[in-house]
Every structure is written in structure tokens, then in C-alpha cells.
Amino acid sequence: MLSVKNLEAFYGESNVLNKVNIEVAAGNVVCLLGRNGVGKSTFLKSLMGLVNTPRGSIIFNGQELINSATYQRARQGIGYVPQGRDIFPQLTVYENLLIGLEMAGSKSQVCDKIFTLFPILKTMLNRKGGDLSGGQQQQLAIARALVANPKLLILDEPTEGIQPSVIKDIGRVIKQLRQEGNITILIVEQYLEFIMDVADYYYVMEKGQIVAEGLTKDINQEEIQKRMAV
Template sequence: MTLLTVAGIEAGYGQMRVLRNVGFAVEEGEFLGILGHNGMGKSTLLKAISGDIPLTRGRIALAGQEIGGLPPHRRARLGLGYVPQGRQIFPALTVRENMAMAALASGRSPVIVDGFLALFPRLKPIADRAGGVLSGGEQQILALARCLCGQPRLLLLDEPTEGVQPSIRDEIVDTLHDLRKRLGLTILLVEQNVQFMESLADRILQMEKGCLSAPDNPAAPSMAVF
């Protein structure tokens, strides 16, 4: 089943167009990676899908339902989870409170937090520690755990290795593989780190100057495009 359809979208900031006729699909249970250098439009793509910036052209559908005109909170309620670049956790709240806030925002009970904490061994012992005192790697793992408390069908991950030490990168890879098995997670990942991308993605597309370097090819689901 196709979970996400992006068809001919364009978006940007004011008069500056960043995305140019971008189209691809993500199948349920798939990890799709989009690789590219800084300034190529990767983060803008995720912001357009999440609803943080409006489309000027094209359409986006989640599980067949058009979402391109919906505000971010409506998209989240339909099952879209977004872990932005920079993590954006609440520094004064504890790990547990950060996760509870995400559950409440998505209309779910905070009692689910303990179940998700159990999936993150690094977070469980520091559940009552303020988010602002965590290391960069711990904050990244918290941002992921917090997003999952909204129980998304599709997870958008923006540069999760940025500012993270190699041992934490490996831990994030192992965690995402484990979550895929346990939760049937579907992920759209944008990254610069080729090794990290290759360790996770079923397919890789490259973004350059707001365009995908080659069209998505559903007949070759394991093909990497560079």
C-alpha cells in the first residue's frame, strides 16, 4: 500500500521557490532516504509535507487522503510524525514530560509514555531529567521518542545525525531497525551522511537544487539513485 504520495509539488519562502516539481511515493513499511548537501531543499521538502510551509503547486496524500491544504496539527492527527532539524524539545521539561506533551497534543493519554520509554533503554534511566541538560545525542533520541508518542503512521526525520557522536548514530540505526520490527514503522529520512543513510534506507533518492536527480521508480524498490 502506498502510504505517502507527493506529486509535482513546489514550495518555498516568500518569492523564493525552493522545491521544483518534486514527486515520489513511500510504501507502507518502507524506509526511503533522500540524500543531499546543505541548501538543496531537503528540509524544505519535509516542512512542506508536514505543513510548516504551504505548497504553491502540486498535491500530497497520506494513505490516499489529500493533506496538502491541511494545517500541521491536522496532518499529525492523521498519522504524520515530524522530527525536525534541531530537535526542538522543551528544555525545562523532563524526558517524561516532553513525551507526555506529545501524547496529549495528538489526543492520546500520557499513560502510553511508559510503554514508549521501554523501547528506548538510554532514556528510561533519565526519564526525570530535564531535556535541556541532555547531550545532543540524548536529545535526538528524545525527539524521536517524543514523536512516536503521537503514534504516527509515517515518520519524517530531518538530519538526525547532525551534531551526534558516532556511537549515538549507531544506536539510532539499531533503534530504528528495532522500531521497524516492533511497530511496522514507515520512515522518510533526509540526510547528508551517506553511511548512515545506507544502513537504514531501502531506497535512496538524491536532491539537488530543489529537484530529485531521478524520478522515483516503483518497479525497482531497492534501487539507489545518486
């Protein structure tokens, strides 16, 4: 469903991704691991067209996206939850969800499924986004990406700075979505136990290159921890 080949990305003259190859099979949960600053967020941004990617290929459901604008990628069915979540603090929870529909060009409404996945949001529809806790904002950000029924959901460090009970809730949602089988999920993470719980396949990035990959069930924790240690 997603096939990335020889992707390069630049900030000015600085080459941050160097010939990255990643395959994500439909219905799978795939994770990209790696220590701080190796290029993981840049990789996700490159999928959304948010950084300069002069070379390489991003085939999504048979279509080349490398030259598509960000809004076109969203309309093709990619939902993106950036690191830090980017909730609109002055807008209500409900308005934040409506923006998720708008960004994906969807004419549908916020359906009840969202509140089955995130019951806490239903009780907070009229609260300002900025008044929510970090964990609630993360749930809102994921819900905002899910309202338009994306085919691919991209999450950048969803557990970062989140309390353990909410991490559990987010893990439960990912596993439920995976079980239903209508969505494919790509996660950047540094929290290995979380990934071992939710992901099918992993990649490890170092200095803008993929240096290891495999089935999560076969992961060698010690080796991966070593690669992720600072």
C-alpha cells in the first residue's frame, strides 16, 4: 500500500534522508525506530510533502506522490498526527475534529465511531483544545486524523510525554483499528515496549538510513536498545 524507494530529503543544503527504502503492507502496523535526530520525523514529513524531497519515489496505493501537494496527499487518504500534536488551542474539541474533515476534503460528519474509540472526547466537545491535558490532546489529534477515514494513519511519537494510562488507551485504539483491518498505520516511536505490543513490523533508522528491519515478534530487544541508546 505504501512503497518508498531511495527517498532523499533536504533542509537547505543538509541531506537528512539518504536513500530510504520502506514498505508498508495494507492492514499492518509498521514502526520506525531510532534515536533523536536521525531523521524519523523528517521521513514522516517527506511522506506528507512538508520537506524538500528532490529524489526518490513514494508510491501510495499505486500512485506516485512525490510531486503532490500536501493537501492532495491528505485527500488521497493519508492522515498525519505530527509530533507535538498541533491542536488548535483556541478552538473547541468539536471544531478541531471538523478541521480534520476539512483538511481531508471530506464532506462527511464526525461519526460516533470516533467517540467509541475515544470516549473521553465526547464528554469534552465544547472545551477548548488548549485546556486539555497532553494525553487528551494526543487522543484528539489522533481522532482528528481519523475522522476522514484515512487509508494510512501516520503517528509521530504518540507516547511522547503522555501518562501511562493514556498510552494504554492509545495502544488499545491502535490494536482495535488493526483488528478491524480497514486502515494501515505507520508509527515513529522510541518506546520499544509499546511498539512490541502494537506493531507487526519494524525499521530502525540511523543517520538518515535504514539499518535494520524485521518482524516485531522476532525483535532482539538488546540489540535494538543498543541502537537506540544515546
